[in-house]
Amino acid sequence: MTTLETPPTTTPTPPPPPPAMRRAGNETSRVLLKRLAGCLIGGFVLGLMVNSKEGSPDDFGFVFHQTALKPRMLIFLAIGVVIFAGITFWGYLRQHARRPGVRPLGMGILVIVVSQVVLNWYDPQTVKFNGLRKLVDKSSGLSSTTTWFFDWLSWTLVALSVVVTGAAIVTRRRVFGWVTTVLGIAGAVLAWTAHSDVLDLGGGIDHSLGAYGDVIGFLILAGAGATVALSQAEVADSRGFMTRVMEYRPGLPFAVLGAVLAAFSYARNCWFAPVNRNLDFAKTHDAYQGTDINSLASNYLGWLGWVCFVVVAVLTLAATYLRQRLLGWLAAGAALVATVLTFFSLKSMTDVAAKSVPQFGKSWNNLGAGGFTACISYGLFAAAAAYVIARPKTRAAGKSATLPVSRALEKARNSANMKALIVIALAVALFYPPMLSQYWQNVLVTQMAVYLLLAVGLNVVVGWAGLLDLGYIAFYAVGAYTTAYLTGSLPRKPPSWLHMTPLLTIPFAIVACLIAGVLLGAPTLRLRGDYLAIVTLGFGEIIQIVAQNNPGNFTNGPRGVEPPVPHPKLEIGGWKITWGLDNLPYWYLLLVMLAIVVVLFYRLENSRLGRAWAAIREDEVAAQASGVNTVRAKLLAFAIGASTSALAGTFFASQTGFFDPTQFDIFTSILIVAYVVFGGMGSLPGAMAGAAVLTWLPEFLKSQVPTDDRQMWVGALVLAMMIFRPAGLLPAKRRKAELSHLDEASPGEVSAIPRGGAM
Amino acid sequence: MTEAARPTLLDVVGIEVRYGAIRALKSVTFNVGEGEIVALLGANGAGKTTTQKTVSGMLRPTTGYVAFDGARIDGIPAHDVIRLGICHVPEGRHVFPRMTVAENLEMGAFRFRDVDKKEFERVLELFPRLRERLKQQAGTLSGGEQQMLAIGRALMGKPRLLLLDEPSMGLAPLVVAQIFEIIKEINASGVTVLLVEQNAAQALALAHRGYVLETGEIVLGGTGQELLADDRVRAAYLGEEIAAS
């Protein structure tokens, strides 16, 4: 160093930046300005969205004035600025954003915000968090913590958690993480007690979700704090964490979750809610004392329910902890028995109530959530047991090399995940609907049911064969009209030997749709993607217009079918089922249909034909060179999709009785495509989940946001989904890979690929 | 190794192939003997790919015919031609990008009910690189590996006649040599090969016989050595000055 000359103290003036750089500087400021403007507009639009609208559709000016020029708009503009800052400083934030705990923090906050802004908090007054705050301020007799909670405490807790967790992440002090945990738990307890306080004072039937959402959100925050405190890793490895948890004792998390839920169900939840009263398990028992309830239900309410809970919980916990297959089977069996017992007790309870006090309504009415959550918790126990049962034989695996072990484990885990998911989904599908209100049962049957079938069918065409069919509804119409014709509900009557009940028309509807599918498919399937979409779009329109125009007095034109299509009937030997106006039986009919279709399709996906479809989707030339008959495979996809919609058409026709051509419009076609894409193209559970969520959401939002805004919120969700989870809700394995970058192989594969194999 | 010793396996006689108004092949006649490697040379757009596609059933000739093992096969669709034992590796490395290497190979055996484990092993022995990458997605393979996979997949169909369309396209010289070596091995195991190549010198060195295609017509034919020695071939495809030789 000493030999070196000291540098000159005066720094020479830096040369002017080259012109290119100067331009780049200008460009960045322009980009920044644009971004700021975009974020501010976004905030403004959000402000318009989150507001109760007044006035009539004619005076938009008034409404706009009302929303745009209020001080509250400043808050939303501030949100815009925050988003702007987030995007601009993303580079700096990112190094911290990948740390463990950040994701749960964001998720917890999101859940809390949604709970406190969008969800209802108290049904008797139909108010949200903010409305309840005003009510609480006005009323006396509430504890002061409740008032505080609504006034300022909850938001303060959220803000504090963010700040403290942020500090924990930046400074890497564990204490802060634990502070967040405490804050989160406190928030959850406060939200719960505040809501119960309001319920105790106000009474009434309350099915609102706000408080529950809030509790869950705060618990997620607590979890985020714990994660931050417990991890020293630089980058979150949530998948690895989950794997470790599940591998410690497979199924144990499910079992614990089930135990907590079941305890809540029996100890706290409402089991029976006749006119303006909420009775928990014990109180329900008292209420039924002395009625002519059958002995099973009476014992169930008295002690059997608790025994079921304890036995199943102990068995499952033991099975998952000891990893004993036999115990697993026992636990699963016990869970099944407990579910059946619960179910029949509930039925008996409501039967008695309906008989003795007609104003209580029919069977299955007036039930609280308790019975349902109990059944769900048994489903969780069964799922936990499924993990134990599906566990690979450790001894056999232990002998072979390391790689096969992990693969065997992974396989077993996947199949166990599958089983657990199926068990839970089945439990919900079977036991939840009876507890729903009439309104929701109607939604379930008229919206969800039909679209579930349609989405599953379209998934074959769009998801598996990769053919964009925008006229899918046409086949649905063909199915519905075939059923209407064969049941004699159209002006043109069938010959008497062809006149039949709706369920018998199913094969005919399927054949009609198969023919329609082949007729449309044979000439068009040689077309490439976009052209096929246009042709099918046209086909959909043609079918609707033909139905409108009533050729040969066949469809009865815009007047729709008359007389109405009869309700389905089934007679096997002496055993007779009739469907009527009640919605619930249709749901179970649909479940049967759906189960058959799903099992068939599941086998189809893994069949030769399924592989042919996958090959065509991937590379048509290569598929052809491998000996796939591409035209036939596509045609089959079309025909199979069409016949599924025939099933939906028959179901729809006989359930509603009346329909007209306007119900088969192009928007419905596009909606079904949206369901499939939203759920995850090419994934059976995805298509069903997509249809279920997107039919449920608009109905749910009816009671949460102004009716006219519903589609806007749905659109926002779909948009967000496509940005953050482009492969869909429950993506197909392959589609996921398709959308993520090919060279960024999934974590499980990375280690197996030697990097940079030069070739 | 005289020509008379080999019975012909593939006979292409006077085929004309059109794409609408465009006549891609005017009249192409050639044959491939059992167990041979025959190279098809020609400039860009001469009609080499068209010829191969016609043989594999993806295109139909308007006149003339294609016979395989003594029976006419023109007009039989591609997915049925493959059942006769004619497997085609189309131009441009068509693999199934989102399937794993193993799944790709299994797709090659699509014409059979089950995947033949022995065949699978044999292909992996031929291409050890593929064995290392069985679980890797085919789209993430390098170009050379993809070409190997495409050939391997065709082999899974147990071909009697293998149609290779420019297997060396866009590959480094070393890899080209490797692939040609493998083609030789495949041929040695009894598979007849019809090879389309731009890389004339190497192709002719490998092939028993060759044909030169020019704007839809065969203009030259002969053994590899003969063609290599032919002035016109040297001028057009080996880039040598006639004057210099």
Ligand SMILES: Nc1ncnc2c1ncn2[C@@H]1O[C@H](COP(=O)(O)OP(=O)(O)OP(=O)(O)O)[C@@H](O)[C@H]1O
């Ligand atoms: N689908 C098509 N439609 C119209 N013309 C086509 C089509 N495919 C090929 N051709 C034309 O047929 C002629 C022969 O094409 P071909 O692909 O057989 O050439 P090639 O010898 O394989 O050339 P290269 O060495 O560049 O692969 C070309 O003039 C080409 O433009």
Ligand SMILES: [Mg+2]
């Ligand atoms: Mg070519």
